[in-house]
Amino acid sequence: MTAAAEGSPALRAAGPRRSPLLQSEAAQGFALISPTFVYALILLVLPILVVIAHSFWTQNYLTIDHTFTLENYRIALTEPIYRDLLWRSLYISLTVSLLTVVLAYPIAYFISFHGGRHKSLWLFLITIPFWTSYLLRVMSWKVILGYNGVLNSGLMGLGIISEPSDALLYNSTAVIITLTHAWATFAILPIFVSLEKVDRTLVEAATDLGDGPLRSFLRVTLPLSAPGVISAALIVMIPTVGDYVTPKLVGGKDGVMIANAIQAQFGKAANWPLGAALSVTTMVIVSLMAGATVLIIRALQRLAR
Amino acid sequence: MLERVQTERTQSERTMIEIRDVTRSYGSFKALDNASLAIREGEFFSLLGPSGCGKTTLLRMIAGFDNPTSGSILVGGQPMDGIPPNRRPTNMVFQSYAIFPHLNVEQNVAYGLKRLKLAAGEEKRRVEEALAQVSLTGLGKRRATELSGGQRQRVALARALVMRPKVLLLDEPLSALDKKLREQMQVELRRLQQAVGITFVLVTHDQYEALAMSDRIAVMFGGRIAQVASPKEIYQRPVNRQVADFLGGMNFVKAEIVEENGASLVLDTLGFGRVKTDKPKAFVRNGGKATLGIRPERLRVLWDNATAKFEVAGKVVERHYFGEITHLIVEIPGLEKPLSVTETNDFGADDIPVGTSIRLGYDPEALVAMAD
Numbered sequence: 001m002t003a004a005a006e007g008s009p010a011l012r013a014a015g016p017r018r019s020p021l022l023q024s025e026a027a028q029g030f031a032l033i034s035p036t037f038v039y040a041l042i043l044l045v046l047p048i049l050v051v052i053a054h055s056f057w058t059q060n061y062l063t064i065d066h067t068f069t070l071e072n073y074r075i076a077l078t079e080p081i082y083r084d085l086l087w088r089s090l091y092i093s094l095t096v097s098l099l100t101v102v103l104a105y106p107i108a109y110f111i112s113f114h115g116g117r118h119k120s121l122w123l124f125l126i127t128i129p130f131w132t133s134y135l136l137r138v139m140s141w142k143v144i145l146g147y148n149g150v151l152n153s154g155l156m157g158l159g160i161i162s163e164p165s166d167a168l169l170y171n172s173t174a175v176i177i178t179l180t181h182a183w184a185t186f187a188i189l190p191i192f193v194s195l196e197k198v199d200r201t202l203v204e205a206a207t208d209l210g211d212g213p214l215r216s217f218l219r220v221t222l223p224l225s226a227p228g229v230i231s232a233a234l235i236v237m238i239p240t241v242g243d244y245v246t247p248k249l250v251g252g253k254d255g256v257m258i259a260n261a262i263q264a265q266f267g268k269a270a271n272w273p274l275g276a277a278l279s280v281t282t283m284v285i286v287s288l289m290a291g292a293t294v295l296i297i298r299a300l301q302r303l304a305r
Numbered sequence: 306m307l308e309r310v311q312t313e314r315t316q317s318e319r320t321m322i323e324i325r326d327v328t329r330s331y332g333s334f335k336a337l338d339n340a341s342l343a344i345r346e347g348e349f350f351s352l353l354g355p356s357g358c359g360k361t362t363l364l365r366m367i368a369g370f371d372n373p374t375s376g377s378i379l380v381g382g383q384p385m386d387g388i389p390p391n392r393r394p395t396n397m398v399f400q401s402y403a404i405f406p407h408l409n410v411e412q413n414v415a416y417g418l419k420r421l422k423l424a425a426g427e428e429k430r431r432v433e434e435a436l437a438q439v440s441l442t443g444l445g446k447r448r449a450t451e452l453s454g455g456q457r458q459r460v461a462l463a464r465a466l467v468m469r470p471k472v473l474l475l476d477e478p479l480s481a482l483d484k485k486l487r488e489q490m491q492v493e494l495r496r497l498q499q500a501v502g503i504t505f506v507l508v509t510h511d512q513y514e515a516l517a518m519s520d521r522i523a524v525m526f527g528g529r530i531a532q533v534a535s536p537k538e539i540y541q542r543p544v545n546r547q548v549a550d551f552l553g554g555m556n557f558v559k560a561e562i563v564e565e566n567g568a569s570l571v572l573d574t575l576g577f578g579r580v581k582t583d584k585p586k587a588f589v590r591n592g593g594k595a596t597l598g599i600r601p602e603r604l605r606v607l608w609d610n611a612t613a614k615f616e617v618a619g620k621v622v623e624r625h626y627f628g629e630i631t632h633l634i635v636e637i638p639g640l641e642k643p644l645s646v647t648e649t650n651d652f653g654a655d656d657i658p659v660g661t662s663i664r665l666g667y668d669p670e671a672l673v674a675m676a677d
Binding site for chain 2: 199205207212223224
């Protein structure tokens with residue numbers, strides 16, 4: 001060791017040589033992500049493969065017939081009941097994501113541009129409702145919208161209606177209202193983040209070049225925050241299509257969505273292959289819709305020029 | 306196209322921007338303290354000072370992004386009180402250039418024109434003209450993200466010039482460029498300003514930049530305007546030590562006032578003896594003492610038996626080599642601080658050994674009297 005310290009030092013430690021496989025950067029990368037990868041494989045990919053496999057089989061009372069068939073898909077796509085449920089789910093999730101983004105944008109804008117020193121306080125206040133269970137929040141809408149609920153008694157107290165309305169609860173509107181409220185934060189946060197990234201001098205530059213506040217917003221701030229709007233729309237749209245709890249609690253007969261039908265197939269109706277086919281159909285349609293949303297927002301962004 | 310343009314166009318005497326007793330305070334801190342200034346039409350005017358001196362605040366108030374706490378600003382004779390930036394006849398080149406990342410070069414340049422609803426051909430013609438002015442012809446379709454720093458700066462310039470403003474405001478436009486590009490852009494900016502004839506107001510903390518480009522410079526310290534004059538006068542006749550120091554090196558020598566009259570001063574110094582100098586216009590004596598200043602390059606080494614009418618003798622204590630010049634530190638008997646001398650290397654100043662006794666010649670014109 002003294003020789004090494006005095007003379008020219010050895011460039012590499014002369015330890016045991018490691019296998020060339022582990023020295024490749026790609027292999028090291030895979031090794032690094034392998035725990036997460038295995039986790040994702042077991043909990044995400046395998047279940048989806050199982051569901052896809054089931055959708056091509058047939059339920060034979062208690063056993064499953066493993067012969068390949070497209071019958072489940074024929075039922076899922078052509079039976080009026082499933083078609084209606086699917087349309088309704090898509091309609092509800094689209095409306096909810098549109099409403100959520102429209103309502104969330106001004107809030108995110110306010111916090112980002114006018115929050116001043118209190119930005120983090122504002123964000124903190126917005127997350128407070130999420131400290132309670134989702135179920136409780138849905139139930140509280142039942143209290144607000146119900147026959148003897150807050151809204152009805154309030155309107156009656158003001159003399160606007162003479163008897164309680166039962167049109168508020170147990171329909172798709174109630175589902176839309178509840179979901180819009182429940183998903184607000186998930187839309188505010190990504191929009192807020194993308195607004196934070198908008199360089200304020202760009203807005204100043206737009207003003208300097210003659211734009212008033214509205215024009216500079218439409219031509220600079222809005223197009224530059226489009227990534228946040230896209231993620232907000234997707235974050236809300238994708239899970240709400242398959243929402244199960246909200247329609248169950250506030251949807252009533254008219255607010256039933258596709259997830260309730262899928263649950264029924266896996267539960268009481270005990271037709272797993274049909275349930276699986278419904279799931280896969282929904283998954284594919286939601287993916288297409290999400291892709292379409294991204295394309296539409298991008299096109300609008302280009303239009304803003 | 307820009308090559309043929311004269312770099313000194315005759316100046317108009319009309320005032321383009323008038324700053325009247327403008328103060329901008331943030332709480333008890335005064336970013337700008339009772340500043341008054343008149344900038345002429347077609348002038349290349351620089352606001353020069355260290356960071357925090359209020360130069361950017363003043364520029365932003367001319368643009369309309371900030372408002373004076375008191376006082377008023379006039380552009381082209383019109384008071385600007387309460388007029389938002391989008392209705393002012395000024396355009397700005399931002400320090401960060403503020404190029405719209407979602408638009409390409411052409412769309413960036415046409416941004417302000419869109420609102421004017423010009424005929425399609427006219428808009429295109431003006432955009433191309435502006436791109437040609439900044440030598441960016443052919444890059445119109447490039448995305449903002451595909452441009453180099455120098456190109457982004459040119460886009461910012463074209464985007465402002467295409468609006469044909471009465472005043473172009475430039476907020477440290479060259480500070481993000483590397484040295485070579487910066488020097489090249491200084492020349493180009495000056496040529497461009499002479500070609501378009503628009504009043505340019507430049508904010509900078511780089512004294513060489515201000516000296517190289519401006520018709521006149523306002524030197525600012527701590528929210529106050531210390532001196533407004535041509536580059537030559539600012540450099541050669543600074544009003545006080547602060548201004549002198551900010552614009553390159555200067556030797557300061559303590560002096561006592563022997564005689565003062567309308568046009569001249571007689572001062573007694575230890576190193577330079579009794580000196581008679583012009584009295585600066587702004588000179589107001591403060592007691593019996595004053596400071597005498599001389600730039601390092603105005604002192605020259607006297608070789609062999611050469612003599613000068615005015616000379617001081619001393620000993621070289623340090624020598625610093627800078628390529629084309631050498632910096633000598635010379636101790637003069639009687640002076641508490643040694644003198645800095647800058648000498649070109651043509652005659653071998655880089656070979657003078659430390660410890661050599663030398664004589665320095667100077668022109669009494671180069672001595673500047675400053676109040677203490």
